[in-house]
Amino acid sequence: MDLYPIFDWLDTSLLADISKAYGGVFAVVQMFHLLGMSILGGMVLVGDLRLLNVVMKDTPSEVVIENTHKWFGIGLATMVVSGIFMSSAVSLKLYYNEMFWAKMTALAVGVAFFYFVRRPLLSNSHDAIKPSVLKLMAVTSIAIWFTVAASGRWIGFS
Template identity: 30%
Template sequence: MEPLLTAAATWLDAVGIGPWARGSSLVYPVANTLHLLGLVMLVGGIGVVDLRIVGLWRTLPIGALSRALTPIAIGGLLVMAASGTILFAADGDALARSQTFARKLIVIALALANAAAFRLLWWTKFDDWRGAVPGAARAMAALSLALWLTAGALGRWIAYS
């Protein structure tokens, strides 16, 4: 993964994003703050839906909850992708060599794959779940929570590795 990340860092420098991110006293802290906001939106949105699917708040209809909160989670993911690109550009060479950063990217890929599989398998069935939620759906929701929280934790641990 390191050669791909090094190439990405080189390209971000060539198009000016890296120097811009490193050359301003505001860009990095603003991007970092936006990245945290995106994480809150993502985990706060999809996390509540996941917790409902796992078994909490059984009186809340899953379909309505998902329709209300999934767009917030997707918005958070987009904010994180944009701000994360800026954060990566600011220190791409070091991050390209970071095993913690590589693990974070792998966990994000797994979380996105789990989300895509969940949507393909269960999206149209939410309104049918008046009682018991299928065990596979509960397991995927629990996995979603674990993966997104792990990605967030790994993001914080990058500074210490």
């Protein structure tokens, strides 16, 4: 499916008018993007480092993981909304940018992994899951989200 019409529409939308004309607004939205990424990253890291037995070893991993879900969603929503605004400033350029598509792929994999693998699996008692599976899942999760953040930064360099 060719997504070019969406990017073309975004390039002439009201969002693009604002993001192209007001650098200050763009910078503030970019701040929210980074803060959203930090909230999401913090929740992922706390949960995954707990599964790896690195932090909060005296708190049950079920309690830690359960507490991260709500703020993971808030961080993700902040990232996506601010990301759409930021994309509107250079939407046609992004369409042809390989690093942008690498980030979108990593983001899609991260969201799918979180909602369709990690969350359903961890809703069971963690004692019933092999420790090696928990650790593998934590390492995979950290790797995916670090890739999302790193590839996002590289959009600006490519």
